[in-house]
Amino acid sequence: TYQAASGAGATGMDELVKQYAELAEGKEPTVEKFAYQLAYNLIPHIDVFLDNDYTKEEMKMFHETRKIMHSPELSVSSTCVRVPVVRAHSEAVWVETERPISIEEARKAFSTAEGLVVIDEPAEKKYPMPLDAAGTDPVFLGRLRKDIANPNGLTFWLCGDQIKKGAALNAVQIAQYMIAHKK
Template sequence: MKQYNVAIVGTGAVGQTLLEVLAERNFPIKDLKLLATQRSAGKKVSFAGKEYTIAETTEDAFQGVDLALFAGGAASKKFAHAAVERGAVVIDNSSTFRLDPEVPLVVPEVNPEDVKWHKGIIANPNCSTIQMVVALKPLHDAAKIKRIIVSTYQAVSGAGQEAMDELVVQTKQFLNSEKIEPVVFPYQIAYNLIPQIDVFLENDYTKEEMKMVNETRKMFHDQEIAISATTVRVPIMRSHSEAINIETERKLSAAEAREILRHAPGVVVHDNPAEKIYPMPIFSSNRDEVFVGRIREDISCSNGLCLFVVADQLRKGAATNAVQIAELLIKYELI
């Protein structure tokens, strides 16, 4: 099997998870470069039994690289085009290129063919969008979704390692009746919910909410779907949850939807209310599948369905999806 020179840009939570997923899936790596900011340069990281030294990200660091996996952040805007100019295909986890009409936005279970028209950069969607479209695309194909209403319950790890550390510290402070002073989040996150993720826009939706709207339409190739999202940060470490309501052109019974989803790639149907079986973050954490349950017909709408969807946003919502895109490039001989 052909092997590839791979660079990972970023050594935070997503960068570390990328390494885990590459190792687990036995990705054919010939040479590995770990790139990050000057602050992280020189640190040692183990991968597949070898020790690697993190180097500072520069334009010339991509010389000889076949595949560059950007873990998110400002580096994408600064270095992605330089990587492409030096011969690398870029898979980017940031929001920089997601809505660029010249850049494919891809979830392999949803729109794999879109990788074929890439021009050097492929965008990885937002984590909350990824798990939603994996669950909804099979239903969209079966009955055409007209409208989506989604409320998310997003783990603190979606905001990075510092956010995770803040939840641990605040939980201890709360239990010890100590004063809590938020740093990462605008308010206390321990024992609280914050109905804001990212900044508010002119329409009073947050940037995170509009990502779900615009990215879903792009990947479904359907600008007519009516979508409204409310995104909420919750005090758990890992895995995002979503309560989703859809309205379809053709009526889907809960039983038919359940059967469709049982055969959908990347989906685990976890749905038996009588036995208290439904998706929860404790089941999906450190897993790659999207868990779907609480499937029921909407009693307020003749062609409506309700679902509860949970997935690990560091894996399927970021790293695993990026590696799956890389595997598609190999499959289609595009790298």
């Protein structure tokens, strides 16, 4: 995952903007919210490190993905990186399917998924970016391709505004789905 400063709250966003301004003025950047300067940098560490050398955020992804997918044996691993983006998280995702899935089949499935917008024209340099996802409701998917290391694998890129999608909107959309499907 590539997590924006917004993942650390308003103070994280404010600190990133302040760091850029301070650096533009030739000043030392303020570093309070993050372990290091985030402006012009990446920090491969979100939350605290645990005994297994994964961070609490990485283990949260491990457990929550299994829970959301209703698959306690699902193989999941991640590295969570704080990036110098004010708002909207991104993910580089690799999945292994039970059988080979064509790009066309995957694109059709993704294109019909509610709340997901496919932007996948790499030759035209059209793909999701956090700058475009910030302040919007859907999650954007692109860079969809076969995994060259695994015949049953796919890889793709996602961007979404976790403040909008990950918080209240997601709960509302789940409730709407449950009502519509009488769950």
